[in-house]
Amino acid sequence: MAEHGSGLVLDGVTKRYSSVTALQPISIEIKPGEFFSLIGPSGSGKSTLLGAIAGFIPPSAGRILIDGRDIVDIPPYRRNIGMVFQNYALFPHLTVFENVAFALRLRKLSKAEVTEKTQRMLDVIRLSGMGERRISELSGGQQQRVALARAAVYDPRILLMDEPLGALDKNLREEMQYEIKAFHNKIAATIIYVTHDQEEAAAMSDRIAIMKDGEIVQHGKPRELYEHPRNIFVASFLGDANIFKIHDAKPDARHIKLDIGEGLSLSAPGDVASASRHYVCVRPESIAVGAPGAFNGSAGQNVLPGIIADVVYTAGTIRCRVKLGPEAVVTARLPFQRNAAFFATGDQVDVRWALTDTLLIPEET
Amino acid sequence: MLKGANTGTPATMRKASWSVARLYRWMLLAPALFLAAFFVFPIIRVVLRSFSDPAWGVQNYERIMAGGPYLQVLLATIQTAATVTALCLLLAYPVAYVMSRLTGSLLQIAAACVIIPLWTSAVIRSYAWMVVFQRKGILNEALIGAGVLDDAIRFLPGSFAVHVGMVHIMLPFMILPLLANMRAIDRSLLRAAEIMGANPLVAFAKVYFPLSMPGVSAGVALVFMMSLGFFITPALLGGPQHLMAAVLIEQQANVILDWGLASSLATVLLVVTGAMYVLYMRLTGNATGNLKGAL
Numbered sequence: 001m002a003e004h005g006s007g008l009v010l011d012g013v014t015k016r017y018s019s020v021t022a023l024q025p026i027s028i029e030i031k032p033g034e035f036f037s038l039i040g041p042s043g044s045g046k047s048t049l050l051g052a053i054a055g056f057i058p059p060s061a062g063r064i065l066i067d068g069r070d071i072v073d074i075p076p077y078r079r080n081i082g083m084v085f086q087n088y089a090l091f092p093h094l095t096v097f098e099n100v101a102f103a104l105r106l107r108k109l110s111k112a113e114v115t116e117k118t119q120r121m122l123d124v125i126r127l128s129g130m131g132e133r134r135i136s137e138l139s140g141g142q143q144q145r146v147a148l149a150r151a152a153v154y155d156p157r158i159l160l161m162d163e164p165l166g167a168l169d170k171n172l173r174e175e176m177q178y179e180i181k182a183f184h185n186k187i188a189a190t191i192i193y194v195t196h197d198q199e200e201a202a203a204m205s206d207r208i209a210i211m212k213d214g215e216i217v218q219h220g221k222p223r224e225l226y227e228h229p230r231n232i233f234v235a236s237f238l239g240d241a242n243i244f245k246i247h248d249a250k251p252d253a254r255h256i257k258l259d260i261g262e263g264l265s266l267s268a269p270g271d272v273a274s275a276s277r278h279y280v281c282v283r284p285e286s287i288a289v290g291a292p293g294a295f296n297g298s299a300g301q302n303v304l305p306g307i308i309a310d311v312v313y314t315a316g317t318i319r320c321r322v323k324l325g326p327e328a329v330v331t332a333r334l335p336f337q338r339n340a341a342f343f344a345t346g347d348q349v350d351v352r353w354a355l356t357d358t359l360l361i362p363e364e365t
Numbered sequence: 366m367l368k369g370a371n372t373g374t375p376a377t378m379r380k381a382s383w384s385v386a387r388l389y390r391w392m393l394l395a396p397a398l399f400l401a402a403f404f405v406f407p408i409i410r411v412v413l414r415s416f417s418d419p420a421w422g423v424q425n426y427e428r429i430m431a432g433g434p435y436l437q438v439l440l441a442t443i444q445t446a447a448t449v450t451a452l453c454l455l456l457a458y459p460v461a462y463v464m465s466r467l468t469g470s471l472l473q474i475a476a477a478c479v480i481i482p483l484w485t486s487a488v489i490r491s492y493a494w495m496v497v498f499q500r501k502g503i504l505n506e507a508l509i510g511a512g513v514l515d516d517a518i519r520f521l522p523g524s525f526a527v528h529v530g531m532v533h534i535m536l537p538f539m540i541l542p543l544l545a546n547m548r549a550i551d552r553s554l555l556r557a558a559e560i561m562g563a564n565p566l567v568a569f570a571k572v573y574f575p576l577s578m579p580g581v582s583a584g585v586a587l588v589f590m591m592s593l594g595f596f597i598t599p600a601l602l603g604g605p606q607h608l609m610a611a612v613l614i615e616q617q618a619n620v621i622l623d624w625g626l627a628s629s630l631a632t633v634l635l636v637v638t639g640a641m642y643v644l645y646m647r648l649t650g651n652a653t654g655n656l657k658g659a660l
Contacts, residue, residue: 089557103561
């Protein structure tokens with residue numbers, strides 16, 4: 001099998017339809033062997049970009065380079081790219097074995113080689129005994145694995161995945177995330193993964209690019225994007241965020257004092273200039289909730305009084321919303337503690353978070 | 366109260382025995398009786414007569430199988446039906462393929478072009494072909510006018526005209542099953558084949574064509590079976606040179622009044638058609654499965 005996948009360079013890739021621009025010029029470099037995710041809301045252009053890399057959608061401008069060679073004019077069937085489709089696109093008239101062997105047979109491999117490689121791939125996806133089955137006889141998860149095997153069996157330079165887990169239920173989806181990660185390690189290919197599920201992307205990817213309106217808004221390691229979102233869209237798309245508009249900013253000792261309306265003010269690191277036309281973003285897990293006065297005297301913190309609006313117990317965490325003013329509400333996510341009493345709706349509380357967790361983010365890039 | 370609650374179970378069971386499915390079965394009774402009286406019974410009479418007119422025995426079949434004109438007509442009928450079916454498939458496949466990719470009003474217009482001819486009777490359409498194929502008809506005039514011919518061709522009566530007329534009338538019956546099948550083929554399967562290295566031709570041969578086979582076999586079975594018993598077009602365009610089984614049977618029954626021979630010819634045609642149907646069901650393989658699912 002390949003030592004590692006190929007590198008991919010997108011250089012000003014653009015797609016215009018008569019009246020709409022589906023892709024603004026996109027330039028990005030994906031390293032060999034990288035697990036790279038494209039995420040964004042539907043219509044953000046991620047599937048169009050994937051289609052351009054696969055060769056199904058000719059770009060209006062720009063270059064797509066695999067290992068330094070421009071492939072824009074090469075038809076899909078000569079690009080040697082693998083693709084897992086959203087609906088799997090398995091061939092219903094062929095058996096599991098023949099589905100996986102399809103690309104190998106096209107490559108005119110000897111019969112023994114086809115059998116050997118296909119068998120080996122069926123072993124990897126743990127469907128060795130099911131080669132003779134029809135696709136319709138498989139479960140959703142099994143079909144997903146066949147789709148993976150079929151796309152990877154011929155050692156493609158790059159493996160594209162278009163929302164491959166979209167059709168599976170939640171538990172199976174999480175299980176398949178591990179499978180795909182393990183699979184990535186085993187076949188050591190470059191994977192470009194499209195999803196609208198930010199958690200899925202964060203769990204699996206080396207790097208993520210967030211797309212909106214045909215543009216990559218920001219790209220980087222999942223943690224970078226989460227901790228340093230470039231604008232409000234990224235902040236709210238990736239994970240949950242409490243976001244407040246800054247009405248006014250004043251210098252205050254080493255920090256700045258922010259007026260976020262409704263008579264509420266916060267402290268944040270930075271200077272006044274950096275706060276104009278900005279928003280405040282606080283992640284729910286940065287926020288602590290305590291009885292009134294519990295956080296008195298803590299330095300380097302924002303402490304605000306509020307009233308519990310509601311409390312929701314989800315698996316492993318407590319999500320509670322605290323009203324700070326008539327409109328202003330913050331959501332806090334707290335670890336669930338067995339047998340520990342928690343506040344109830346209507347309780348007076350204080351919320352607290354560190355100044356360093358008070359992120360200032362511009363509206364637009 | 367408690368007792369009432371207990372009797373609830375048998376009550377609902379009784380209710381279940383009057384389910385909609387049961388009702389449907391009773392609704393089948395009237396059409397079944399109608400078919401039995403006016404379709405199955407006459408067919409049985411025909412089959413019986415083929416063995417009993419003028420005397421009990423297989424003499425009618427011996428006359429057919431002895432060779433001569435009767436067997437020849439039967440074989441020619443099968444051959445014509447096969448040729449018409451093949452031509453229909455050849456013409457209909459690309460049409461259905463293009464139609465399967467249309468959407469919106471374009472599809473509606475194309476579908477109307479296929480379906481509207483069905484509203485016109487085959488008799489009228491066959492007469493229309495007579496106008497086209499006449500000695501002084503449109504086709505001859507055009508060919509002579511264009512300098513292709515010096516003298517008019519005698520198309521009528523003749524097998525060329527029969528084939529053209531039958532293909533024209535049968536074409537929608539080939540296009541419609543193909544179209545229904547092709548519209549259900551997932552286009553992403555072709556893209557999957559392409560990204561794996563199949564050029565468009567290979568993708569068509571290895572993926573699209575096999576997946577269109579149910580439509581092909583349905584269309585072939587339909588057109589072949591209808592062509593076997595086709596009467597109007599061969600009667601009007603074929604004449605004695607291109608006698609087909611249905612025309613021959615009509616002659617035997619109405620003109621020569623040899624009802625025994627007519628019955629046995631009809632029985633042979635029925636058996637051939639039935640055999641085709643069984644073969645089709647075998648090939649598509651899921652006939653019993655579908656029936657089980659439906660009941």
